[in-house]
Amino acid sequence: MWSRDIGIDLGTANVLIYLKGKGVVINEPSVVAIDTTTRKVRAVGEEARRMVGRTPGNIVAMRPLKDGVIADFEITEAMLKHFLEKAGAKSRFGKPRILICAPTGITNVEQKAIREAAQKSGAGEVLMEHEPKAAAIGAGLDIFQPSGNMVIDIGGGTTDIAVLSMGDVVTASSIKVAGDKFDQAIMAYIKKKYNLLIGERTAEELKKTIGTVFPGARHESMDIRGRDLVTGLPISVTIRSEEVQEALEESVSAIVAASKSVLEKTPPELAADIIDKGIIITGGGAYLHGLDTLLTEELKVPVMAAEDPMSCVVKGTGIMLENLDKVSKKRGFFSRV
Structure with a gap:
């Protein structure tokens, strides 16, 4: 059983977990590798991320969250349970209060799915808060x-x-x-311009290593490898910062x-x-x-x-948890679901 107060930034790309009194104890990719024949979980987090695009046919590395909400309930539950156990949140004394952050545009149905996934993973009371509010608190802003x-x-x-x-x-x-759309925009741009198929990890690496969104702010280049859509063979091309900026223009706008x-x-x-x-x-x-x-x-x-x-969102949940008894009485601070 779990008994500690736990803050969770349940992100599409990463899951961060704050344990009251210990700080941020988990920061791993929201990726789960499953065996499609048995539906058994083979790996979670960083270990599963390393498998993306490199697994045999029966093993699929997937993200159970999409656009900030749950896309696969069963896999999200398994992922949360794994991370809570890894965080060392187990105790003999009972189930924890969990504070989870969600996007501001989330529907009641999507909110209910997050709550149920948390409860099935071992939570007692589930509190939910808007991500930008937690982010502002975690960034050190006095929003009160x-x-x-x-x-x-x-x-x-x-x-x-x-x-x-x-x-x-x-x-x-x-x-x-957001981040996923940036990667997809880079992949689509390179496919259209070079007839070259690249994976999400290569697109993300381009974005981080040479990417910019401000015209003329960066002048770097990077060699990437992918599959030529005409010949089907692997080839290498050089991509410039200006091209990444052009690829990201629509998303940033x-x-x-x-x-x-x-x-x-x-x-x-x-x-x-x-x-x-x-x-x-x-x-x-x-x-x-x-x-x-x-x-x-x-x-x-x-x-x-x-x-x-x-870490701003998860740090914000931590600050809320550390002051839970003091601030939970303030109107509008927490949404109990």
Whole structure:
């Protein structure tokens, strides 16, 4: 049985787990390798990620979450159970309270699926909170004052944009354009331009190593290998930073448009606070080269990446858990489901 308070950032790309009193104890890819003939789990997390694109026909490495929500309930449950056991959350004294973060645009049905997966994995009470709120707290913003704070949380499946004040979300937007869509855009661009088929891992490596989203901000190149769609043979081509920027242009434009929309709906007094404080980017997308510069130029507001942006959401859950008895009574802080 489990008894400790646990915070979970159940991401499309990564699962991070915070154990009360210990900090972040798990940070692994949301990937599960299963045997399709028996439906048995063969590997979870980093071990399963290494298998992506390199398994025999009967073993499939898959992500059980898509666009920030559960796509395969059974596999999500198995993944959560594995990570909770690995985190050392077992105890003789009872089941834990688990705080899970979810995108702002999540439906009641999707919320129920997350709750049930957590309960079947061993949770007692399940609390849920919006990702951008946890991200803002984890990034060190004081969202409990009557003052505007804005955060853009770019994960693997969704980008959540929110303005927060007095401990709650004032205006928000959630779009299904984030890290995964960036990788898919790079894959599609290279397929169209070079007739070359590459995998997600190669696309991600391109994005991280030479990618940029601000025109002229980076001038690097990288050799990649893939399968020629004409001959069917493996070939190598050289990709430049400018090409990655061109590939990501449409996806990044969607994030800019959503951010502008949230700002336009923000009350004037809070908008004035945001102009003074700036906007914080969290999530893995914050590492995208040139994104802060591009958003600053487009939104006319200073934009900066948080310190350790990948961990902001789970650190936020940790801060909430450490102060659970004190803050759970505040209206709107937690959604008990």
